[in-house]
Amino acid sequence: MVPACLDMLEESLVKKIEVMKNIEEENEKQKTLLKNPNEVxxxxxxxxxxxKGELIDRLLKLDDGFQSLFDRVKDEVGDNKEKYKDQIKRMQEYIQEITGMSASIEAAEHRNKKLAEEYFSSAREKMNFSRQTSAAAFNYYQTMNNYRDVPPQFMDNKN
Incomplete structure (x- = not known):
């Protein structure tokens, strides 16, 4: 029972690493896309x-499954550490790799957030400029329509 659970825990960690690699790939695509805010x-x-949302959902499911399975075998593994030493060591290495990847993903997310903010700021400026241009054109149109029926201002009324 416990060796099978440890195998499943190890497999869960490997899957988590794969999902995290996919998230890193998506972050890189996002970075490339946001590099030039004018051409997004x-x-x-x-x-x-x-x-990325789907990958994060998969990651959360893997975490939940890992935690529930770990809670079942934690006492048995803790009592027999020597018996499961090799698997524990491999899982610790996977966990270290996951921790490093988490930090890397977090840094990439932070960079992408700044790029996205620049893009949204640029888009907002373009919208404001368009709105101002439209308002100026509309005001000009209204003004010209009002002056269409203006009678001449300098007329000689002498007979």
Whole structure:
């Protein structure tokens, strides 16, 4: 029972590493996409966010499964550390790798957040400029329409 559970725990850690590598790939795609805020493909950006959301959901499910399984075998493994020494050592190495990847992903997310903020700021400025231009054109149009029926101002009324 316990060796099988440890195998499943180890497999869960390996799957978690694979999912985290996929998240790193999506972060790199996002970084490349956001590098030039004037040429962002919004559909591709949305797809990347959707894909990352799915990967994060898988990661959370793996974490929940790992924790529930670990809680079942924790006492048995703790009492027999010497018996499961090799598997424990491998899992510790996986956990160290996961910790390093987590830090790397967090840093990449932080960088991408800054790039996204720059993009949204640029887009907001463009919208404001367009709104101002439209308002100026509309005001000009209204002004010109009002002056259409203005009678001449300098007329000689002498007979």
């Amino acid at each position: 493909d919004v559909e591709a950006f949305d797809k990347i966010l959707d894909d």
